[in-house]
Amino acid sequence: MDTSLLVIQTLNGLQLGLLLFLVASGLTLVFGILDFVNLAHGSLYMLGAFFCATLTIWLGSFILALLISLPITALVGYLVERFVARPLYTRDHLDHVLATFGLILVIDTLTHMIWGPEGLAVPLPDWLRGQVTLWGDTVVPTFRLMIIGAGLAAAGGLFWLVNHTRLGMLIRAGASNRTMVSALGIDIEMLFGLVFALGAALAGLAGMLIAPITEANIGMGNGIIITAFVVIIVGGIGSIKGAFIAALLIGLIDTLGRSFLDDIFTLFMSPTAAENSAPAISAMLIYIIMACVLAFRPQGLFPPKVR
Amino acid sequence: MTRRTLLTIVVMVLVGLLPPLLYWSGNAFYLDLATRLVILAIAATSLNLILGYGGMVSFGHAAFVGLGAYAVGIPAHHWLYGGMDAIATTSGYVQIALAVGVAGFFALLTGLVCLRTTGVYFIMITMAFAQMAYYLILSIEEYGGDDGLVIDTRSEFNWISLDDPIQLFFLAYVSLVIAMLIVRMIVNSRFGMVLQGAKGNPERMATLGFNVYVFRLVAYVISGAMAGYAGALLGNFTTFISPEMMDWSRSGELMFMVILGGASTSVGPVIGAVVFIVLEEFLSHFTIYWHLPFGLMLMAVVLFARGGFVGMLTKRKDR
Numbered sequence: 001m002d003t004s005l006l007v008i009q010t011l012n013g014l015q016l017g018l019l020l021f022l023v024a025s026g027l028t029l030v031f032g033i034l035d036f037v038n039l040a041h042g043s044l045y046m047l048g049a050f051f052c053a054t055l056t057i058w059l060g061s062f063i064l065a066l067l068i069s070l071p072i073t074a075l076v077g078y079l080v081e082r083f084v085a086r087p088l089y090t091r092d093h094l095d096h097v098l099a100t101f102g103l104i105l106v107i108d109t110l111t112h113m114i115w116g117p118e119g120l121a122v123p124l125p126d127w128l129r130g131q132v133t134l135w136g137d138t139v140v141p142t143f144r145l146m147i148i149g150a151g152l153a154a155a156g157g158l159f160w161l162v163n164h165t166r167l168g169m170l171i172r173a174g175a176s177n178r179t180m181v182s183a184l185g186i187d188i189e190m191l192f193g194l195v196f197a198l199g200a201a202l203a204g205l206a207g208m209l210i211a212p213i214t215e216a217n218i219g220m221g222n223g224i225i226i227t228a229f230v231v232i233i234v235g236g237i238g239s240i241k242g243a244f245i246a247a248l249l250i251g252l253i254d255t256l257g258r259s260f261l262d263d264i265f266t267l268f269m270s271p272t273a274a275e276n277s278a279p280a281i282s283a284m285l286i287y288i289i290m291a292c293v294l295a296f297r298p299q300g301l302f303p304p305k306v307r
Numbered sequence: 308m309t310r311r312t313l314l315t316i317v318v319m320v321l322v323g324l325l326p327p328l329l330y331w332s333g334n335a336f337y338l339d340l341a342t343r344l345v346i347l348a349i350a351a352t353s354l355n356l357i358l359g360y361g362g363m364v365s366f367g368h369a370a371f372v373g374l375g376a377y378a379v380g381i382p383a384h385h386w387l388y389g390g391m392d393a394i395a396t397t398s399g400y401v402q403i404a405l406a407v408g409v410a411g412f413f414a415l416l417t418g419l420v421c422l423r424t425t426g427v428y429f430i431m432i433t434m435a436f437a438q439m440a441y442y443l444i445l446s447i448e449e450y451g452g453d454d455g456l457v458i459d460t461r462s463e464f465n466w467i468s469l470d471d472p473i474q475l476f477f478l479a480y481v482s483l484v485i486a487m488l489i490v491r492m493i494v495n496s497r498f499g500m501v502l503q504g505a506k507g508n509p510e511r512m513a514t515l516g517f518n519v520y521v522f523r524l525v526a527y528v529i530s531g532a533m534a535g536y537a538g539a540l541l542g543n544f545t546t547f548i549s550p551e552m553m554d555w556s557r558s559g560e561l562m563f564m565v566i567l568g569g570a571s572t573s574v575g576p577v578i579g580a581v582v583f584i585v586l587e588e589f590l591s592h593f594t595i596y597w598h599l600p601f602g603l604m605l606m607a608v609v610l611f612a613r614g615g616f617v618g619m620l621t622k623r624k625d626r
Contacts, residue, residue: 088609095609098605098608105602109599109602226434226438
């Protein structure tokens with residue numbers, strides 16, 4: 001195992017973890033505060049990618065496109081809350097799941113109609129296209145560093161928003177006792193809409209950041225949503241801190257498992273056996289971790305204190 | 308005879324008679340459609356046992372179906388290309404036993420973990436485990452990975468040949484009737500009473516001295532095994548299997564059938580499967596974007612019409 005590869009894969013794992021956090025934090029916020037299961041959260045991630053891709057092509061600037069796509073994705077999130085989620089708050093989770101499953105089909109098909117079946121590549125400006133030499137022969141693409149930076153900034157911003165602002169205080173209050181919050185004269189429906197829009201913007205941001213690497217494509221949301229579920233189950237549903245730690249954990253384990261598991265296996269089994277079993281085990285690794293966490297702590301690693 | 312029993316009989320007679328009659332009168336296509344319908348109805352019936360009667364919202368049922376299909380495909384693959392002598396066979400009995408066994412065992416392993424939780428956790432965890440099965444099959448290159456696996460030889464039985472579409476249809480149909488009877492028998496037994504009681508109020512059942520976890524686990528394993536059987540039939544029907552069969556949108560479609568048809572009724576999942584197949588076939592004639600009206604309809608049903616088709620047709624007021 002050489003160090004350079006290990007560093008690069010660790011950075012890749014960190015990047016995946018931060019993107020997972022952006023998706024999972026919205027899910028966990030919406031669930032923790034609204035008690036609503038939104039399967040279509042992955043579709044917002046996908047929409048963010050498509051908005052950003054189209055605007056980048058129109059405007060010729062990725063950064064500008066990203067800044068404009070954020071409020072658009074938030075608006076879509078708000079509309080989803082207003083017309084799909086809001087009538088369902090009083091229903092059970094089964095209805096949430098079915099309705100948002102229908103919503104996924106609708107959003108995916110509309111995306112297919114508007115943008116076609118092919119993926120949409122996002123051209124990057126020259127200054128993001130290069131590579132950065134960390135030391136010696138350890139080279140990483142500039143853009144991946146930018147994803148990590150933007151992910152950390154968004155995570156920091158979210159912590160600040162939730163823990164140190166009036167809005168964050170209301171969000172936390174709404175999570176622990178929504179009746180009391182509305183009795184104190186807070187427009188709880190507006191608050192719910194804002195939370196949904198915030199979650200959508202965070203998921204959209206993740207989509208926008210990954211789009212230049214993977215292209216914006218139709219299946220992307222449905223792939224990440226399950227991993228985001230694993231993250232919030234491991235972290236404890238409703239906990240942002242838990243989502244952050246679990247997202248980094250899952251991102252690192254998944255990435256490192258896929259690259260190094262066969263090397264680790266050769267330490268105690270024949271190379272052929274390792275080569276055959278490693279892909280299968282690494283594909284299951286994060287789910288096995290989820291099962292282990294659940295076996296000992298069914299409520300997740302960091303369950304929210306008040307519920 | 309109650310209206311619901313009448314409805315069940317009418318639906319089952321129509322599903323059993325119409326397709327063969329159309330087939331013999333020269334419309335072979337409808338028999339294919341009906342065979343798929345009946346197989347999906349078996350899977351939906353198995354889901355109904357835990358979702359409808361047991362209140363366990365499993366969003367990973369397609370994984371059992373997929374595992375069942377691979378339990379036919381993998382032995383057939385080895386029989387043709389060598390390797391893994393222990394399971395290389397085209398014998399239908401062995402394959403069906405494998406399908407039921409593997410799916411049931413997977414249900415036991417995952418059930419042990421996911422039944423420790425309830426509510427949203429349960430929904431997400433069943434989804435995650437199904438995704439695990441999906442990635443597992445995807446990662447094994449020998450069985451085609453993403454490209455899927457062609458089943459060159461269908462399961463072989465003593466008296467029937469599944470290469471004959473009409474025999475395959477009747478095998479599926481008889482299986483569906485038996486599956487419905489088994490579920491009905493389970494539901495009306497003492498075991499089923501506890502299961503339904505635990506759906507309404509698990510604490511009360513626990514206080515009455517029943518270990519709810521064990522009851523749910525047994526139901527979950529039975530349901531998974533039954534879905535594995537449906538998967539074995541599906542593999543024989545399509546003769547092509549791929550990890551896509553385990554995709555979570557397939558699980559969503561099964562849930563759609565149970566809920567839309569009418570959960571916790573025998574005939575509900577069958578009606579749901581009929582509606583699903585008819586919609587898919589009808590809508591995809593008009594547009595390749597048939598998922599759009601399908602999705603809108605699903606949302607409309609959840610938002611405005613509750614109780615499913617059986618509820619509408621038998622006008623039960625007590626929901």
